[in-house]
Amino acid sequence: MSEAVQTRGKLFTPFNLIAGVILLVGAGILLLRFTQGLQATTNLTHYYPWGIWIGFDVMSGVALAAGGFVTSSAVYLFGMKEYKPIVRPAILTGFLGYFLVVLGLIVDLGKPWHLPYPFLVQAGPTSALFEVSLCVALYLTTLFVETTPAVFEWLGWKRWRKVVGAMTIALTVFGLILSTLHQSTLGAMYAITPTKLHPLWYSPYIPVHFFVSAVAAGLSMVIVEGMFSHKAFHHQVQISNEQFERINLGLGKAGAVALAIYTAIKLLSLSLDDKWHLLGTSWGAWYLVELVGFVLLPCFLFTVGYRESKVLFVRIAAVITVIGIILNRFNVSFIAFNYDLPSEHRYVPHWMEIWVSVALVTFGVVMFRWIANRMPIMYEHPDWKDEH
Amino acid sequence: MSVSRRGFLTGLATGAGMLTAHKANAAGVQQFTGYQGRFGLLHDTTLCVGCRSCEKACKEVNGHPPPDRPIDDKTVFDRHRRITPTEFTVVNRYKPAEGRTPPVYRKHQCMHCNEPCCASVCLVHAFEKTPEGPVLYDPDVCLGCRYCVMACPYHALSYEYDSAFDPKVMRCTMCYPRIKEGKNPGCADACPTGAILFGERDKLITVAKERIRKSPDRYIDHVFGEHEFGGTSWLTLAGVPFKSLELHEGVTHESLPSIGTSYLSVVPLVVTIYPGLLMAFYAFSKRKDKLAQQELEEAVRLALEKADEDTKEKLKQAADKSAKDKEKAINAAVKKALQEAERKAAAEKAAAAATDGADPKETKS
Numbered sequence A: 001m002s003e004a005v006q007t008r009g010k011l012f013t014p015f016n017l018i019a020g021v022i023l024l025v026g027a028g029i030l031l032l033r034f035t036q037g038l039q040a041t042t043n044l045t046h047y048y049p050w051g052i053w054i055g056f057d058v059m060s061g062v063a064l065a066a067g068g069f070v071t072s073s074a075v076y077l078f079g080m081k082e083y084k085p086i087v088r089p090a091i092l093t094g095f096l097g098y099f100l101v102v103l104g105l106i107v108d109l110g111k112p113w114h115l116p117y118p119f120l121v122q123a124g125p126t127s128a129l130f131e132v133s134l135c136v137a138l139y140l141t142t143l144f145v146e147t148t149p150a151v152f153e154w155l156g157w158k159r160w161r162k163v164v165g166a167m168t169i170a171l172t173v174f175g176l177i178l179s180t181l182h183q184s185t186l187g188a189m190y191a192i193t194p195t196k197l198h199p200l201w202y203s204p205y206i207p208v209h210f211f212v213s214a215v216a217a218g219l220s221m222v223i224v225e226g227m228f229s230h231k232a233f234h235h236q237v238q239i240s241n242e243q244f245e246r247i248n249l250g251l252g253k254a255g256a257v258a259l260a261i262y263t264a265i266k267l268l269s270l271s272l273d274d275k276w277h278l279l280g281t282s283w284g285a286w287y288l289v290e291l292v293g294f295v296l297l298p299c300f301l302f303t304v305g306y307r308e309s310k311v312l313f314v315r316i317a318a319v320i321t322v323i324g325i326i327l328n329r330f331n332v333s334f335i336a337f338n339y340d341l342p343s344e345h346r347y348v349p350h351w352m353e354i355w356v357s358v359a360l361v362t363f364g365v366v367m368f369r370w371i372a373n374r375m376p377i378m379y380e381h382p383d384w385k386d387e388h
Numbered sequence B: 001m002s003v004s005r006r007g008f009l010t011g012l013a014t015g016a017g018m019l020t021a022h023k024a025n026a027a028g029v030q031q032f033t034g035y036q037g038r039f040g041l042l043h044d045t046t047l048c049v050g051c052r053s054c055e056k057a058c059k060e061v062n063g064h065p066p067p068d069r070p071i072d073d074k075t076v077f078d079r080h081r082r083i084t085p086t087e088f089t090v091v092n093r094y095k096p097a098e099g100r101t102p103p104v105y106r107k108h109q110c111m112h113c114n115e116p117c118c119a120s121v122c123l124v125h126a127f128e129k130t131p132e133g134p135v136l137y138d139p140d141v142c143l144g145c146r147y148c149v150m151a152c153p154y155h156a157l158s159y160e161y162d163s164a165f166d167p168k169v170m171r172c173t174m175c176y177p178r179i180k181e182g183k184n185p186g187c188a189d190a191c192p193t194g195a196i197l198f199g200e201r202d203k204l205i206t207v208a209k210e211r212i213r214k215s216p217d218r219y220i221d222h223v224f225g226e227h228e229f230g231g232t233s234w235l236t237l238a239g240v241p242f243k244s245l246e247l248h249e250g251v252t253h254e255s256l257p258s259i260g261t262s263y264l265s266v267v268p269l270v271v272t273i274y275p276g277l278l279m280a281f282y283a284f285s286k287r288k289d290k291l292a293q294q295e296l297e298e299a300v301r302l303a304l305e306k307a308d309e310d311t312k313e314k315l316k317q318a319a320d321k322s323a324k325d326k327e328k329a330i331n332a333a334v335k336k337a338l339q340e341a342e343r344k345a346a347a348e349k350a351a352a353a354a355t356d357g358a359d360p361k362e363t364k365s
Ligand code: SF4
Pocket: B109, B110, B111, B112, B113, B116, B117, B118, B119, B135, B151, B152, B153, B154, B155, B156, B157, B171
């Protein structure tokens, strides 16, 4: 505990300094964006109305935050109790992840003050985006309630803690439903663009691609997050290193299965629409980079890691999967989108767009540290051991 | 009869189907053949000379600033242009047909689809297909998510990225205000060669087919927009393959919104099936736990029982022993107590004898 107290006490640690600079500059960029319009800070065009604030902050963010629903379902619904120590960090990561998604969306929307309009003024229920926003709003609330046990334990509010504890199963079921829906519907948003999205990425089954890849991404993100938090908060962690490694190996096994299914679906899509010949083109080469380098390779590494009990392999695979998911979402949302446009019309993100995305992630890390330094996230509160 | 039968079948459809059908109706994107007497425009690219009079007229009727280069400056064609917030229509130059010299020009603008993608993807339903044909946009509800810009298959929408406080989606209105006044759209009136025709869509299709029939050499035998993605209000005729004019001919006649929304039918399924399924899983894993717990308790009980047999004898011995010990202890205690009592009595007697003479009163009482 002493180390945590020290880091809390000192303001000018290298981490705080770097994070502070990133956030300050980010705030400056946002000021520019909200006073001068999107044009001042982004390279968005009429051809590319969506850049990395959608491709990264929303599309990748939602997929990477899938760890919350995957682990809580595994533990509470499917009875895999051995993963319980990672549920809280995963749910916190999920909550912060979705929080950042909403922040990112607010930054990207032309008129963010109209955000509640779909629910209050006029609904457009034929829109996949309507379903996504409804689910994200509900799921963010669900994740928030799922995070409160740690808050109540920290504050010592026993009555409230009991109330939310009793809701665990219902919340988990609700979260799983909402996640299944919006993870896949994010893919369904592209179902309407068969002429714009390159056929190798476009598929009528793109919702399924998105869902399965999100499960792999969520699992990998739990591993990656554990890599850092287990070290940073080692004084809080109660489980032994062996137990933690066993959990990682188990996650690796699940990751291998998810990626194997994902590969199968992708290959099936190629066959169903007979797109194999496209692999010979330069777009095909790029597609293979994604499929072989960022799906098959981590799938293989996960398998080896699990079989040989090599946590390092599992971790490398997780990092590659996380990068691969981001690459996939980038491909779908702007790299392979409008693929037949001449190159002078292509979208390349503005440095300020990248900065804001980095600042959002930094903000998430800062919040995670702040919360985990105070609340029982990495360990179980002694009064509430073995409870939901 | 056929109507009621259809209604019956719809009624029979799953909750999923019903919900989406209902939703689709709400945004006017379900398959429908269109309103009677709906208007349209026909652009005959074989008649278009690239004079850009339509561009000029469009800017005028929409109150846009005039172009920075004179309208007859042909160098604008060196670059491929697209629709922007102040240019609702642009004319682009394309390579001529094989064996012919004059280049081909095509006018770009919103096609005013029969089943508009923009309307189907908007989460506040800001677009509305009017009975007259134009697709109208309501900036007051728009969030600025730009999903419509992203979804339109004709690159017909633009966005005011330079506005911080009131950015809008911008595109051709099909001159709805002028149509309402009984006038022709600005561009149709301005076209000096008659390449743009305004009228009832059905009649325009007849005209277009008639032209193709009369000069089969001049035209590709296809009216673009009659069926593409469910059909459009703007129709195009061409002497070169439509693909070379950036028109995706023959991809599908199915309306894009119906492809885009088909997945949404999964939603009610997930919402209805999941809870039961998951609770079953939960009950199952709970039961597994409970059985494991029971098994454990049973094992402990058996072990104890067995231990009982083994130790009964020992226990009995111990009990006997302790009983004996107890007896001994009791006897000792009784003896001790008796001795104590005797000693006390003796002491009292002695004390009484000593005080007798000193205080008779006290002894009396
Ligand atoms: S062309 Fe595009 S903007 Fe115009 S109605 Fe069709 S989908 Fe909407």
